Amino acid sequence: MKMPYRTAAALIATTAAFCSHTALAQSAKISDGVIKVGVIEDMSGVYADITGKGAVTAAQMAIDEFGGKVNGMPVELVYADHQNKPDIGAAVARKWFDTEKVDAILDVASSSPALAVLEIAKEKKKILTLSSPGSIRITNDACGPYAVHWAYDTYAIAQSTGRALVEQGFDTWYFVTADYAFGHSLENDLSAVVTSLGGKVLGNTRHPVSTSDFSSALLTAQNAKPKVIALANAGGDTINSIKQASEFGLTQSGYKLAALAGFINDVHGLGLKEAQGLTITEASYWDMNDDTRKWSQKFFATVGAMPNMLQTGTYSSVLHYLKAVQAAGTDSTEEVMAKMREITINDVFYKNGKIREDGRMVHDMYLFEVKKPSESKAAWDYYKLLATIPADKAFQPLSQSKCPLVKK
Numbered sequence: 001m002k003m004p005y006r007t008a009a010a011l012i013a014t015t016a017a018f019c020s021h022t023a024l025a026q027s028a029k030i031s032d033g034v035i036k037v038g039v040i041e042d043m044s045g046v047y048a049d050i051t052g053k054g055a056v057t058a059a060q061m062a063i064d065e066f067g068g069k070v071n072g073m074p075v076e077l078v079y080a081d082h083q084n085k086p087d088i089g090a091a092v093a094r095k096w097f098d099t100e101k102v103d104a105i106l107d108v109a110s111s112s113p114a115l116a117v118l119e120i121a122k123e124k125k126k127i128l129t130l131s132s133p134g135s136i137r138i139t140n141d142a143c144g145p146y147a148v149h150w151a152y153d154t155y156a157i158a159q160s161t162g163r164a165l166v167e168q169g170f171d172t173w174y175f176v177t178a179d180y181a182f183g184h185s186l187e188n189d190l191s192a193v194v195t196s197l198g199g200k201v202l203g204n205t206r207h208p209v210s211t212s213d214f215s216s217a218l219l220t221a222q223n224a225k226p227k228v229i230a231l232a233n234a235g236g237d238t239i240n241s242i243k244q245a246s247e248f249g250l251t252q253s254g255y256k257l258a259a260l261a262g263f264i265n266d267v268h269g270l271g272l273k274e275a276q277g278l279t280i281t282e283a284s285y286w287d288m289n290d291d292t293r294k295w296s297q298k299f300f301a302t303v304g305a306m307p308n309m310l311q312t313g314t315y316s317s318v319l320h321y322l323k324a325v326q327a328a329g330t331d332s333t334e335e336v337m338a339k340m341r342e343i344t345i346n347d348v349f350y351k352n353g354k355i356r357e358d359g360r361m362v363h364d365m366y367l368f369e370v371k372k373p374s375e376s377k378a379a380w381d382y383y384k385l386l387a388t389i390p391a392d393k394a395f396q397p398l399s400q401s402k403c404p405l406v407k408k
Helices: 006-028 052-065 086-098 111-124 155-167 181-196 217-225 236-247 264-270 292-301 310-329 335-344
Strands: 035-041 073-081 105-108 127-130 145-149 171-179 198-207 226-233 256-259 279-282 365-370 383-389
Touching: 006 310, 035 052, 035 086, 035 310, 052 073, 052 105, 052 292, 052 310, 086 105, 105 111, 105 310, 111 127, 111 145, 111 181, 111 226, 127 310, 127 335, 155 181, 155 256, 155 279, 155 365, 155 383, 171 181, 171 217, 181 198, 198 217, 217 226, 217 236, 226 236, 236 264, 256 383, 264 279, 279 383, 292 365, 310 335
Parallel strands: 035 073, 035 105, 105 127, 127 145, 171 198, 171 226, 226 256
Antiparallel strands: 279 365, 365 383
16 A cells, blocks of 8 residues: 555655754754863873873774764864973863863873863863873872773882882882872882881982983982882883983892883883883783784874873773763763763773772783893883782772762
């Protein structure tokens, strides 16, 4: 039986109107019809190699996994360079939230700019995820209801690297520390681990970020005669301090050099001859399995380096944010944050992760040792796994948290 023309036409019109209404309703739930996210990185300074272009690329790779859209709405990525200055980072965040309609900031390189942006995010009630900074203040006194600390923190590094070395008999320490929030936090957390295990901290020397001369700090450390000279710095500072320690013959003289915030980029820059034997804690490694290798080869094609945990963390947090927007059907902060806490984090690099009430995303951490040149089979084949630190052991217990959001 054929449907009368007018009836068919009416049905088509009704269906079209319904689809149009549905599309408009869906669009209305996405502010401005676009999901706009940003990352604020060090694009040209001392942390450019470990964040920078790599973090931006990782964020875009997460967006590309969604085909550039969530629930039919386009996803746009913006990025900026804070030049390692907290005031610039805060100004960018405020402008993005106030006038450029950015829905969430999903990484800020370096702890001092990150803490400044965190205050803006709290004020504006916007989601902020942080993979690059390590300061444990992010989930303690500075915590916020929409802030998530993703990849690592100084407590996790202290619990793995510090404990492993002290238990091997390296029980006297001297710190060469970058003079800003991250360096201070790393030194304090690791000092607590050393002393709790019966070790001693013999002293410290603090240096400005992006310094070129570590001779005075290293010689002062040598004169203290510790078993471990701990480098509580990152990026170019770590590379330069290790190179100068080698030039002074410190490692040849029996001192253990611990790169507390070392990354695979640092090992690549140093070469295995100088980096061999270093213990490094990371939350991911490109060569763990077939999936991590496949993802990392795509990353390498753009960046020219394999990813570190800061960059894989940015990828993971952007991917999880988009999953939460998809599940919530909106980019509203409250609803998306609720879904982020509800959904388990599972992606190429991070498995069975959960976001706690203090904003800490908990997951396993890994302690690696840098291979000897004779053990490496190819470029970027630098790590061998010493230990897997379970999530409940790697991160600060909630019972110790100073975050006012934690119920006690």
